[in-house]
Amino acid sequence: MPKAKKPIEKAYKNLEFLNSADARTLRILAEFYEPQARFKKNNIVDTIVFFGSARITSKKECQKNLRELKKSDSKKVRGLKGKIELAEKMLSMSHYYEDAVELSRKLTEWSLSVSKNHKRFTICSGGGPGIMEAASKGAKLGKGPAVGLNISLPFEQFVNEFIDPELAFEFHYFFMRKFWLVYLAKALVVFPGGFGTLDELMEVITLSQTGKIKKDMKIIIYDEKYWNEIINFEALVQHGMISRSDLKLFDFCNTVDEAFERIKSHFIKHYL
Numbered sequence: 399m400p401k402a403k404k405p406i407e408k409a410y411k412n413l414e415f416l417n418s419a420d421a422r423t424l425r426i427l428a429e430f431y432e433p434q435a436r437f438k439k440n441n442i443v444d445t446i447v448f449f450g451s452a453r454i455t456s457k458k459e460c461q462k463n464l465r466e467l468k469k470s471d472s473k474k475v476r477g478l479k480g481k482i483e484l485a486e487k488m489l490s491m492s493h494y495y496e497d498a499v500e501l502s503r504k505l506t507e508w509s510l511s512v513s514k515n516h517k518r519f520t521i522c523s524g525g526g527p528g529i530m531e532a533a534s535k536g537a538k539l540g541k542g543p544a545v546g547l548n549i550s551l552p553f554e555q556f557v558n559e560f561i562d563p564e565l566a567f568e569f570h571y572f573f574m575r576k577f578w579l580v581y582l583a584k585a586l587v588v589f590p591g592g593f594g595t596l597d598e599l600m601e602v603i604t605l606s607q608t609g610k611i612k613k614d615m616k617i618i619i620y621d622e623k624y625w626n627e628i629i630n631f632e633a634l635v636q637h638g639m640i641s642r643s644d645l646k647l648f649d650f651c652n653t654v655d656e657a658f659e660r661i662k663s664h665f666i667k668h669y670l
Contacts, residue, residue, distance in 0.1 A: 425570065429571055430574060430577070433547075436567075440517070440543075442517050442520050442545065442582065443517060443582075444520070444583070444669075445520050445522035445582045445584065446509075446519050446521055446522065446583070446661065447522045447523065447579050447585070447587070448502065448522070448529060448532075448589065449523075449529070449588045449589065449591060449598045450494065450530065450588065450589030450590060450591045451494075451528050451589070451590060451592055451594075451595060452529070452530065452591075452594070453527075453528055454492065454589070455488065455492060455528060456532075457493070457495070457496055460488050463488075464482070464486060464489055467481055467482050491590065494529065494620070494621070495528070496532075497589075498532035498533050498587075499533075499539065500536065501536065501587065501657055502532065502535070502537050502540065503536040503540040504654065505536075505540070505658060506536065506537045506539075507540040508658075508662060509542065510540070512670060517543060518669075519585070520543055520545055521536065521537035521544050521545065522544075522579070522582070522583070523544070524547055524575075524594075525546025525549075525557050525558065525561055526548060526556060526557070527558055530558060531558035531560065534560035534561050535558075535560045537560065543562050544560055544561050544562055544565065545561070545562070545567075546558065546561035546567065547567050547569060547579055548566065548567060548568050548569065549568075550569070579598070580605070580611070583615060584613070584614075584615060584616070584665065584668075585615065585618065585661045585664065585665070586602055586615060586616070587618045587620060587657060588617070588618065588619045588625075589620045590620070590621060590625070599619070602615075603644075603648060607640075607644055614668040616664040616665075617647060618648070618649055618650075618657050618661065619649070619650050620651055621650075621651075621652055622650035622652055623652075631645060
């Protein structure tokens with residue numbers, strides 16, 4: 399009696415192929431269509447995106463870390479003095495975490511008050527720790543959903559506990575993650591951060607400057623003192639690298655209330 403033939407595997411079930419270089423375009427498309435389907439299923443219409451450092455943590459956590467370091471034996475902890483100095487600096491930066499929580503909470507409560515049938519102006523972030531966690535926490539405190547567009551990295555990045563499970567995404571490709579961060583956004587709040595935050599900020603400003611973003615998107619850069627120390631915007635104008643009018647592409651805000659009012663007024667004018 400002849401042996402039964404082994405069934406031939408369908409291409410879309412062939413994991414070796416799907417994870418190969420030849421199937422890269424399929425993986426890219428999956429990172430477009432799968433989030434699109436989930437946003438539609440969960441009735442997410444548009445978002446308010448928070449950018450900022452993954453390293454900025456809550457005041458409580460910073461105080462705990464500093465206390466533990468000060469109790470340490472300098473003979474057992476290499477470079478203790480430098481670690482204490484860094485911990486003190488991070489404690490001074492922790493107010494950005496608290497501000498992000500409060501701004502996210504206020505925006506969430508307001509958005510829920512103006513939209514009953516759809517999830518308008520949903521808080522969205524990169525899904526990880528730091529400012530991203532703060533934004534997600536604020537959304538939860540405001541009794542609203544939180545979207546997290548996480549990226550697979552060898553360090554730092556993990557999905558924070560405040561992201562709704564059905565709105566937690568894991569991206570491989572940075573450019574697909576950036577697409578979804580911007581595509582649904584009606585406002586963007588940029589808190590202090592490092593290379594990643596600078597990359598995201600500059601890309602969005604460039605897209606706005608070149609007219610690739612057609613919608614009325616409010617870009618808020620939080621804490622004028624910090625950002626003018628990091629980027630000399632005025633020097634860019636003086637050297638002729640940007641136009642004076644390009645500085646109108648974004649607004650500086652220095653307090654939670656100021657940022658909240660700017661975003662709320664923008665939404666009322668353009669989207670409500």
